[in-house]
Amino acid sequence: MTGERVTVTAYPDGPLLVRGDADILDADGHRVPRTRRTVALCRCGLSTIKPYCDGTHKAAGFRTDE
Amino acid sequence: MPSVPPTLSSPHPPLLDDDDVAALPFRPRGPVSAAVLAHLVDGTATAHTALADRAVLASVDIERDDDLQLALFALYASAYGAFPAFLADLEWDPSLIATRRVIETAFERSLRNSVTVPELPSPTADAVARALFDLTGADGGPSLSRYLARKATLDQAHEFLVQRTVYTLREADPHSWAIPRLTGRPKAALVEIQSDEYGGGRPDRVHATLFARAVRGAGLSDAYGAYIDDVPAVTLASHNTMSMFGLNRRLLGAIVGHLAAFEMTSSIPNRMYAEGLRRLGFGDDVCEYFDEHVEADAVHEQIAGRDLAGALAEDHPELLADIVFGAAACLEVDDRVGRHMLDAWSREESSLRAEDAR
Numbered sequence: 001m002t003g004e005r006v007t008v009t010a011y012p013d014g015p016l017l018v019r020g021d022a023d024i025l026d027a028d029g030h031r032v033p034r035t036r037r038t039v040a041l042c043r044c045g046l047s048t049i050k051p052y053c054d055g056t057h058k059a060a061g062f063r064t065d066e
Numbered sequence: 067m068p069s070v071p072p073t074l075s076s077p078h079p080p081l082l083d084d085d086d087v088a089a090l091p092f093r094p095r096g097p098v099s100a101a102v103l104a105h106l107v108d109g110t111a112t113a114h115t116a117l118a119d120r121a122v123l124a125s126v127d128i129e130r131d132d133d134l135q136l137a138l139f140a141l142y143a144s145a146y147g148a149f150p151a152f153l154a155d156l157e158w159d160p161s162l163i164a165t166r167r168v169i170e171t172a173f174e175r176s177l178r179n180s181v182t183v184p185e186l187p188s189p190t191a192d193a194v195a196r197a198l199f200d201l202t203g204a205d206g207g208p209s210l211s212r213y214l215a216r217k218a219t220l221d222q223a224h225e226f227l228v229q230r231t232v233y234t235l236r237e238a239d240p241h242s243w244a245i246p247r248l249t250g251r252p253k254a255a256l257v258e259i260q261s262d263e264y265g266g267g268r269p270d271r272v273h274a275t276l277f278a279r280a281v282r283g284a285g286l287s288d289a290y291g292a293y294i295d296d297v298p299a300v301t302l303a304s305h306n307t308m309s310m311f312g313l314n315r316r317l318l319g320a321i322v323g324h325l326a327a328f329e330m331t332s333s334i335p336n337r338m339y340a341e342g343l344r345r346l347g348f349g350d351d352v353c354e355y356f357d358e359h360v361e362a363d364a365v366h367e368q369i370a371g372r373d374l375a376g377a378l379a380e381d382h383p384e385l386l387a388d389i390v391f392g393a394a395a396c397l398e399v400d401d402r403v404g405r406h407m408l409d410a411w412s413r414e415e416s417s418l419r420a421e422d423a424r
Contacts, residue, residue, distance in 0.1 A: 011368040011372060013199070014368050015364065015368065017368060017369070035271070035361075036262050036365065037258075037262065038369070040364050040365040040368060047364075049360060052361050052364070053361075054334070054361065054364050055333030055363070055367065058203055058334075
Protein backbone atom coordinates (compact mmCIF):
# COMPACT_ATOMS: atom_id res chain seq x y z
CA MET A 1 0.00 0.00 0.00
CA THR A 2 2.99 2.29 -0.44
CA GLY A 3 1.95 5.67 -1.78
CA GLU A 4 -1.52 5.43 -0.30
CA ARG A 5 -2.42 8.27 2.03
CA VAL A 6 -2.52 7.33 5.68
CA THR A 7 -5.74 8.14 7.50
CA VAL A 8 -6.21 8.72 11.22
CA THR A 9 -9.85 8.55 12.25
CA ALA A 10 -11.14 9.76 15.60
CA TYR A 11 -13.80 7.46 17.05
CA PRO A 12 -16.07 9.27 19.53
CA ASP A 13 -15.30 8.46 23.18
CA GLY A 14 -12.64 6.06 21.90
CA PRO A 15 -9.27 5.65 20.17
CA LEU A 16 -7.73 6.98 16.96
CA LEU A 17 -7.73 4.37 14.20
CA VAL A 18 -4.74 4.45 11.88
CA ARG A 19 -5.13 2.97 8.42
CA GLY A 20 -2.37 2.87 5.86
CA ASP A 21 1.38 2.41 5.75
CA ALA A 22 2.50 4.49 8.74
CA ASP A 23 5.36 3.81 11.13
CA ILE A 24 4.48 4.28 14.76
CA LEU A 25 7.56 5.50 16.64
CA ASP A 26 8.23 5.66 20.35
CA ALA A 27 9.88 8.59 22.15
CA ASP A 28 13.33 7.32 21.11
CA GLY A 29 12.34 7.03 17.48
CA HIS A 30 12.13 3.24 17.57
CA ARG A 31 9.40 1.52 15.61
CA VAL A 32 6.62 0.16 17.79
CA PRO A 33 5.79 -3.37 16.59
CA ARG A 34 2.68 -3.27 14.43
CA THR A 35 1.01 -6.59 13.68
CA ARG A 36 -2.21 -5.49 11.95
CA ARG A 37 -3.26 -3.29 9.07
CA THR A 38 -5.58 -1.12 11.15
CA VAL A 39 -4.43 -0.14 14.64
CA ALA A 40 -6.15 1.81 17.42
CA LEU A 41 -4.11 4.38 19.34
CA CYS A 42 -5.01 5.09 22.97
CA ARG A 43 -6.57 8.50 23.51
CA CYS A 44 -7.61 8.25 27.16
CA GLY A 45 -4.17 7.50 28.60
CA LEU A 46 -5.32 4.45 30.52
CA SER A 47 -4.44 1.60 28.15
CA THR A 48 -2.16 -1.13 29.50
CA ILE A 49 -0.73 -1.70 26.00
CA LYS A 50 0.06 1.91 24.98
CA PRO A 51 0.41 3.29 22.40
CA TYR A 52 -2.38 0.91 21.42
CA CYS A 53 -5.91 0.91 22.80
CA ASP A 54 -7.11 -1.95 25.03
CA GLY A 55 -10.70 -0.80 25.50
CA THR A 56 -10.16 0.52 29.04
CA HIS A 57 -11.60 3.94 28.08
CA LYS A 58 -15.09 2.43 28.17
CA ALA A 59 -14.99 1.36 31.83
CA ALA A 60 -13.32 4.67 32.71
CA GLY A 61 -16.13 6.71 31.12
CA PHE A 62 -13.72 8.57 28.79
CA ARG A 63 -15.52 11.21 26.71
CA THR A 64 -14.42 13.15 23.63
CA ASP A 65 -15.96 16.22 22.02
CA GLU A 66 -17.05 14.62 18.75
CA MET B 67 3.28 -26.61 31.87
CA PRO B 68 0.43 -27.37 34.27
CA SER B 69 -0.78 -30.93 34.12
CA VAL B 70 -3.96 -31.84 32.29
CA PRO B 71 -6.88 -33.10 34.34
CA PRO B 72 -7.36 -36.82 33.63
CA THR B 73 -10.99 -36.31 32.58
CA LEU B 74 -9.88 -34.18 29.65
CA SER B 75 -6.67 -35.85 28.54
CA SER B 76 -8.26 -38.36 26.21
CA PRO B 77 -11.26 -37.24 24.17
CA HIS B 78 -13.54 -40.09 23.19
CA PRO B 79 -11.98 -42.12 20.41
CA PRO B 80 -14.32 -43.13 17.62
CA LEU B 81 -16.20 -46.30 18.61
CA LEU B 82 -14.85 -49.30 16.82
CA ASP B 83 -17.84 -50.84 15.09
CA ASP B 84 -19.34 -50.75 11.62
CA ASP B 85 -21.66 -47.84 12.31
CA ASP B 86 -20.54 -44.85 10.18
CA VAL B 87 -21.81 -42.42 12.79
CA ALA B 88 -18.97 -43.76 14.92
CA ALA B 89 -16.57 -41.84 12.65
CA LEU B 90 -17.84 -38.67 14.32
CA PRO B 91 -16.10 -37.37 17.44
CA PHE B 92 -19.41 -36.99 19.27
CA ARG B 93 -22.62 -38.86 19.97
CA PRO B 94 -26.32 -38.05 19.60
CA ARG B 95 -28.31 -36.76 22.57
CA GLY B 96 -31.78 -37.96 21.63
CA PRO B 97 -33.98 -39.07 18.73
CA VAL B 98 -33.72 -35.93 16.57
CA SER B 99 -29.94 -35.64 16.73
CA ALA B 100 -29.60 -39.41 16.22
CA ALA B 101 -31.74 -39.28 13.06
CA VAL B 102 -29.99 -36.16 11.72
CA LEU B 103 -26.51 -37.60 12.31
CA ALA B 104 -27.45 -40.89 10.67
CA HIS B 105 -28.70 -39.05 7.56
CA LEU B 106 -25.72 -36.68 7.36
CA VAL B 107 -23.21 -39.51 7.63
CA ASP B 108 -24.61 -42.39 5.60
CA GLY B 109 -27.00 -40.51 3.29
CA THR B 110 -30.03 -42.58 4.16
CA ALA B 111 -33.03 -40.35 4.73
CA THR B 112 -34.52 -40.80 8.19
CA ALA B 113 -37.70 -39.42 9.73
CA HIS B 114 -35.92 -36.48 11.36
CA THR B 115 -38.33 -33.78 10.18
CA ALA B 116 -41.31 -35.48 11.80
CA LEU B 117 -39.23 -36.14 14.91
CA ALA B 118 -38.16 -32.49 15.01
CA ASP B 119 -41.76 -31.30 14.58
CA ARG B 120 -42.72 -33.35 17.61
CA ALA B 121 -39.64 -32.42 19.65
CA VAL B 122 -40.00 -28.64 19.26
CA LEU B 123 -43.60 -28.89 20.49
CA ALA B 124 -42.62 -31.07 23.43
CA SER B 125 -39.47 -29.14 24.37
CA VAL B 126 -39.70 -27.24 27.66
CA ASP B 127 -36.94 -24.83 26.62
CA ILE B 128 -35.40 -25.23 23.18
CA GLU B 129 -32.52 -22.95 24.17
CA ARG B 130 -31.40 -25.56 26.70
CA ASP B 131 -32.56 -28.69 24.84
CA ASP B 132 -29.58 -31.01 24.31
CA ASP B 133 -31.13 -33.08 21.53
CA LEU B 134 -32.41 -30.14 19.45
CA GLN B 135 -29.33 -27.98 19.95
CA LEU B 136 -27.03 -30.84 18.94
CA ALA B 137 -29.18 -31.60 15.87
CA LEU B 138 -29.04 -27.93 14.85
CA PHE B 139 -25.29 -27.80 15.52
CA ALA B 140 -24.82 -30.80 13.21
CA LEU B 141 -26.98 -29.28 10.45
CA TYR B 142 -24.89 -26.11 10.56
CA ALA B 143 -21.67 -28.14 10.71
CA SER B 144 -22.76 -29.63 7.39
CA ALA B 145 -22.79 -26.13 5.85
CA TYR B 146 -19.45 -25.14 7.44
CA GLY B 147 -17.81 -28.40 6.35
CA ALA B 148 -16.69 -28.95 9.94
CA PHE B 149 -16.69 -32.77 9.82
CA PRO B 150 -15.45 -34.82 6.85
CA ALA B 151 -17.88 -37.60 7.86
CA PHE B 152 -20.80 -35.39 6.78
CA LEU B 153 -21.44 -36.01 3.09
CA ALA B 154 -20.98 -32.80 1.06
CA ASP B 155 -23.82 -33.74 -1.29
CA LEU B 156 -26.27 -33.49 1.60
CA GLU B 157 -25.62 -29.81 2.35
CA TRP B 158 -28.80 -28.78 0.50
CA ASP B 159 -30.80 -31.98 0.97
CA PRO B 160 -34.44 -30.82 1.12
CA SER B 161 -35.38 -32.93 4.13
CA LEU B 162 -32.32 -31.83 6.13
CA ILE B 163 -33.08 -28.20 5.26
CA ALA B 164 -36.70 -28.79 6.31
CA THR B 165 -35.56 -30.11 9.67
CA ARG B 166 -33.19 -27.18 10.07
CA ARG B 167 -36.06 -24.76 9.42
CA VAL B 168 -38.30 -26.51 11.95
CA ILE B 169 -35.68 -26.17 14.68
CA GLU B 170 -34.59 -22.67 13.62
CA THR B 171 -38.14 -21.33 13.58
CA ALA B 172 -38.74 -22.52 17.13
CA PHE B 173 -35.28 -21.42 18.30
CA GLU B 174 -35.61 -17.93 16.80
CA ARG B 175 -39.10 -17.50 18.27
CA SER B 176 -37.79 -18.55 21.66
CA LEU B 177 -34.83 -16.13 21.48
CA ARG B 178 -37.05 -13.25 20.44
CA ASN B 179 -39.20 -13.96 23.51
CA SER B 180 -36.39 -14.45 26.00
CA VAL B 181 -34.00 -11.67 24.95
CA THR B 182 -34.65 -8.19 26.34
CA VAL B 183 -34.12 -5.57 23.65
CA PRO B 184 -33.51 -1.95 24.70
CA GLU B 185 -35.23 1.05 23.16
CA LEU B 186 -34.05 1.57 19.58
CA PRO B 187 -31.69 4.46 18.81
CA SER B 188 -32.23 6.66 15.76
CA PRO B 189 -30.76 5.04 12.65
CA THR B 190 -27.54 7.04 12.43
CA ALA B 191 -24.05 5.54 12.69
CA ASP B 192 -23.29 7.67 15.73
CA ALA B 193 -26.47 6.89 17.65
CA VAL B 194 -26.28 3.16 16.85
CA ALA B 195 -22.61 2.89 17.88
CA ARG B 196 -23.33 4.73 21.14
CA ALA B 197 -26.40 2.58 21.85
CA LEU B 198 -24.41 -0.63 21.26
CA PHE B 199 -21.58 0.54 23.53
CA ASP B 200 -24.18 1.42 26.21
CA LEU B 201 -25.87 -1.97 25.88
CA THR B 202 -22.65 -3.94 26.04
CA GLY B 203 -21.20 -1.78 28.82
CA ALA B 204 -24.06 -2.39 31.25
CA ASP B 205 -23.00 -4.43 34.26
CA GLY B 206 -23.96 -8.02 33.59
CA GLY B 207 -23.49 -9.28 37.15
CA PRO B 208 -20.94 -11.95 38.10
CA SER B 209 -18.12 -12.01 35.63
CA LEU B 210 -16.51 -15.12 34.21
CA SER B 211 -13.40 -13.18 33.25
CA ARG B 212 -12.89 -11.76 36.75
CA TYR B 213 -13.32 -15.26 38.19
CA LEU B 214 -10.80 -16.67 35.72
CA ALA B 215 -8.34 -13.89 36.52
CA ARG B 216 -8.41 -14.32 40.28
CA LYS B 217 -9.96 -17.57 41.47
CA ALA B 218 -10.27 -20.31 38.86
CA THR B 219 -8.47 -23.59 39.50
CA LEU B 220 -6.42 -25.37 36.88
CA ASP B 221 -9.30 -27.78 36.15
CA GLN B 222 -11.68 -24.86 35.73
CA ALA B 223 -9.28 -23.14 33.33
CA HIS B 224 -9.19 -26.32 31.24
CA GLU B 225 -12.99 -26.44 31.28
CA PHE B 226 -13.12 -22.83 30.13
CA LEU B 227 -10.86 -23.67 27.17
CA VAL B 228 -12.98 -26.75 26.36
CA GLN B 229 -16.20 -24.68 26.38
CA ARG B 230 -14.55 -22.22 24.01
CA THR B 231 -13.42 -24.81 21.45
CA VAL B 232 -16.86 -25.07 19.83
CA TYR B 233 -16.69 -21.54 18.48
CA THR B 234 -13.10 -20.48 18.72
CA LEU B 235 -11.49 -23.32 16.75
CA ARG B 236 -13.62 -21.91 13.92
CA GLU B 237 -13.45 -18.31 15.07
CA ALA B 238 -14.98 -15.63 12.81
CA ASP B 239 -16.59 -18.07 10.36
CA PRO B 240 -20.25 -17.48 11.40
CA HIS B 241 -19.99 -13.76 10.64
CA SER B 242 -18.29 -14.27 7.27
CA TRP B 243 -21.58 -15.54 5.80
CA ALA B 244 -22.75 -11.89 5.88
CA ILE B 245 -20.05 -10.53 3.55
CA PRO B 246 -21.80 -11.09 0.18
CA ARG B 247 -25.07 -9.79 1.61
CA LEU B 248 -23.65 -6.38 2.47
CA THR B 249 -22.65 -3.52 0.17
CA GLY B 250 -20.65 -0.32 0.51
CA ARG B 251 -19.44 0.89 3.92
CA PRO B 252 -20.70 -2.00 6.05
CA LYS B 253 -19.19 -4.54 3.64
CA ALA B 254 -15.78 -2.83 3.72
CA ALA B 255 -15.99 -2.67 7.53
CA LEU B 256 -16.84 -6.35 7.93
CA VAL B 257 -14.05 -7.39 5.57
CA GLU B 258 -11.62 -5.12 7.45
CA ILE B 259 -12.49 -6.98 10.68
CA GLN B 260 -12.58 -10.46 9.16
CA SER B 261 -9.28 -9.96 7.35
CA ASP B 262 -7.68 -9.32 10.74
CA GLU B 263 -9.49 -12.35 12.23
CA TYR B 264 -8.04 -14.45 9.41
CA GLY B 265 -4.49 -13.26 10.00
CA GLY B 266 -4.20 -10.41 7.48
CA GLY B 267 -2.59 -12.75 4.95
CA ARG B 268 -0.44 -14.67 7.46
CA PRO B 269 -1.74 -18.19 8.11
CA ASP B 270 0.06 -18.43 11.46
CA ARG B 271 -1.85 -15.34 12.66
CA VAL B 272 -5.33 -16.71 11.89
CA HIS B 273 -7.15 -16.35 15.20
CA ALA B 274 -8.54 -19.88 15.07
CA THR B 275 -4.97 -21.10 14.54
CA LEU B 276 -3.73 -19.09 17.52
CA PHE B 277 -6.48 -20.66 19.60
CA ALA B 278 -5.59 -24.16 18.38
CA ARG B 279 -2.02 -23.48 19.53
CA ALA B 280 -3.34 -22.31 22.92
CA VAL B 281 -5.44 -25.45 23.32
CA ARG B 282 -2.52 -27.71 22.42
CA GLY B 283 -0.26 -25.75 24.75
CA ALA B 284 -2.71 -26.48 27.56
CA GLY B 285 -2.45 -30.20 26.78
CA LEU B 286 -5.88 -30.44 25.16
CA SER B 287 -6.93 -31.63 21.72
CA ASP B 288 -7.38 -29.08 18.92
CA ALA B 289 -9.30 -31.55 16.74
CA TYR B 290 -12.59 -29.89 15.92
CA GLY B 291 -15.44 -31.52 17.78
CA ALA B 292 -13.26 -33.48 20.20
CA TYR B 293 -15.14 -31.99 23.16
CA ILE B 294 -18.67 -31.71 21.79
CA ASP B 295 -19.78 -34.55 24.09
CA ASP B 296 -18.47 -32.54 27.05
CA VAL B 297 -20.24 -29.24 26.48
CA PRO B 298 -23.80 -28.48 27.65
CA ALA B 299 -26.70 -27.34 25.46
CA VAL B 300 -26.15 -23.66 26.35
CA THR B 301 -22.69 -23.79 24.76
CA LEU B 302 -24.09 -25.31 21.56
CA ALA B 303 -26.93 -22.75 21.63
CA SER B 304 -24.43 -19.89 21.80
CA HIS B 305 -22.75 -21.19 18.64
CA ASN B 306 -26.06 -22.03 16.95
CA THR B 307 -27.28 -18.47 17.56
CA MET B 308 -24.49 -17.01 15.47
CA SER B 309 -24.71 -19.73 12.84
CA MET B 310 -28.46 -19.14 12.49
CA PHE B 311 -27.99 -15.38 12.23
CA GLY B 312 -25.13 -15.80 9.77
CA LEU B 313 -26.63 -18.41 7.48
CA ASN B 314 -30.05 -16.78 7.04
CA ARG B 315 -30.09 -13.71 4.81
CA ARG B 316 -33.29 -12.48 6.48
CA LEU B 317 -31.28 -12.20 9.75
CA LEU B 318 -28.51 -10.00 8.27
CA GLY B 319 -29.15 -7.26 10.82
CA ALA B 320 -28.92 -9.77 13.67
CA ILE B 321 -25.54 -11.21 12.64
CA VAL B 322 -24.13 -7.69 12.29
CA GLY B 323 -25.45 -6.72 15.74
CA HIS B 324 -24.11 -10.00 17.11
CA LEU B 325 -20.59 -9.26 15.88
CA ALA B 326 -20.68 -5.72 17.29
CA ALA B 327 -21.69 -7.00 20.74
CA PHE B 328 -19.17 -9.85 20.56
CA GLU B 329 -16.29 -7.47 19.77
CA MET B 330 -17.43 -4.94 22.38
CA THR B 331 -17.29 -7.52 25.16
CA SER B 332 -13.91 -8.96 24.27
CA SER B 333 -10.83 -6.77 24.89
CA ILE B 334 -11.06 -6.37 28.65
CA PRO B 335 -12.25 -9.95 29.36
CA ASN B 336 -9.41 -11.33 27.24
CA ARG B 337 -6.89 -9.36 29.26
CA MET B 338 -8.32 -10.98 32.39
CA TYR B 339 -8.32 -14.47 30.86
CA ALA B 340 -4.63 -14.03 30.03
CA GLU B 341 -3.97 -12.81 33.57
CA GLY B 342 -5.70 -15.86 35.05
CA LEU B 343 -3.95 -18.31 32.75
CA ARG B 344 -0.55 -16.82 33.62
CA ARG B 345 -1.44 -16.97 37.33
CA LEU B 346 -2.04 -20.71 36.86
CA GLY B 347 1.33 -21.16 35.20
CA PHE B 348 0.43 -21.33 31.53
CA GLY B 349 3.03 -19.98 29.12
CA ASP B 350 2.94 -17.57 26.22
CA ASP B 351 1.91 -20.36 23.82
CA VAL B 352 -1.43 -20.52 25.65
CA CYS B 353 -1.76 -16.82 26.51
CA GLU B 354 -0.82 -15.35 23.13
CA TYR B 355 -4.31 -15.90 21.75
CA PHE B 356 -5.82 -13.90 24.62
CA ASP B 357 -3.13 -11.19 24.47
CA GLU B 358 -3.77 -10.79 20.75
CA HIS B 359 -7.48 -10.18 21.36
CA VAL B 360 -6.89 -7.35 23.80
CA GLU B 361 -5.35 -5.28 21.00
CA ALA B 362 -7.33 -6.67 18.07
CA ASP B 363 -10.79 -6.34 19.53
CA ALA B 364 -10.18 -2.80 20.73
CA VAL B 365 -9.82 -2.04 17.01
CA HIS B 366 -12.66 -4.29 15.89
CA GLU B 367 -15.22 -2.94 18.35
CA GLN B 368 -14.83 0.58 16.95
CA ILE B 369 -15.21 -0.58 13.35
CA ALA B 370 -18.07 -2.93 14.23
CA GLY B 371 -20.04 -0.33 16.16
CA ARG B 372 -19.75 2.62 13.82
CA ASP B 373 -18.66 1.51 10.34
CA LEU B 374 -20.46 -1.84 10.26
CA ALA B 375 -23.59 -1.78 12.46
CA GLY B 376 -23.96 2.01 12.43
CA ALA B 377 -23.50 2.39 8.69
CA LEU B 378 -25.80 -0.56 7.98
CA ALA B 379 -28.54 1.07 10.07
CA GLU B 380 -28.06 4.31 8.15
CA ASP B 381 -28.24 2.55 4.79
CA HIS B 382 -31.04 0.19 5.83
CA PRO B 383 -33.10 1.59 8.72
CA GLU B 384 -35.43 -1.39 8.36
CA LEU B 385 -32.61 -3.57 9.77
CA LEU B 386 -32.11 -1.47 12.91
CA ALA B 387 -34.39 -3.55 15.14
CA ASP B 388 -32.59 -6.76 14.19
CA ILE B 389 -29.16 -5.17 14.66
CA VAL B 390 -30.09 -4.37 18.26
CA PHE B 391 -31.79 -7.74 18.72
CA GLY B 392 -28.68 -9.55 17.45
CA ALA B 393 -26.49 -7.63 19.89
CA ALA B 394 -28.81 -8.31 22.83
CA ALA B 395 -29.09 -11.99 21.85
CA CYS B 396 -25.29 -12.30 21.77
CA LEU B 397 -25.03 -10.91 25.29
CA GLU B 398 -27.82 -13.13 26.59
CA VAL B 399 -26.69 -16.47 25.14
CA ASP B 400 -23.05 -15.87 26.06
CA ASP B 401 -24.03 -14.77 29.55
CA ARG B 402 -25.85 -18.08 29.98
CA VAL B 403 -22.66 -19.98 29.17
CA GLY B 404 -20.72 -17.85 31.65
CA ARG B 405 -23.35 -18.28 34.35
CA HIS B 406 -23.48 -22.02 33.71
CA MET B 407 -19.75 -22.26 34.41
CA LEU B 408 -19.83 -19.99 37.47
CA ASP B 409 -22.89 -21.80 38.91
CA ALA B 410 -21.29 -25.22 38.49
CA TRP B 411 -18.02 -24.06 40.01
CA SER B 412 -19.76 -22.37 42.95
CA ARG B 413 -21.21 -25.84 43.74
CA GLU B 414 -17.71 -27.27 43.31
CA GLU B 415 -18.91 -29.25 40.32
CA SER B 416 -17.66 -29.49 36.76
CA SER B 417 -19.31 -27.31 34.11
CA LEU B 418 -18.91 -30.16 31.63
CA ARG B 419 -21.50 -32.86 31.03
CA ALA B 420 -21.21 -35.77 33.42
CA GLU B 421 -20.52 -39.17 31.90
CA ASP B 422 -23.85 -40.54 33.15
CA ALA B 423 -25.81 -37.66 31.54
CA ARG B 424 -24.71 -38.75 28.09
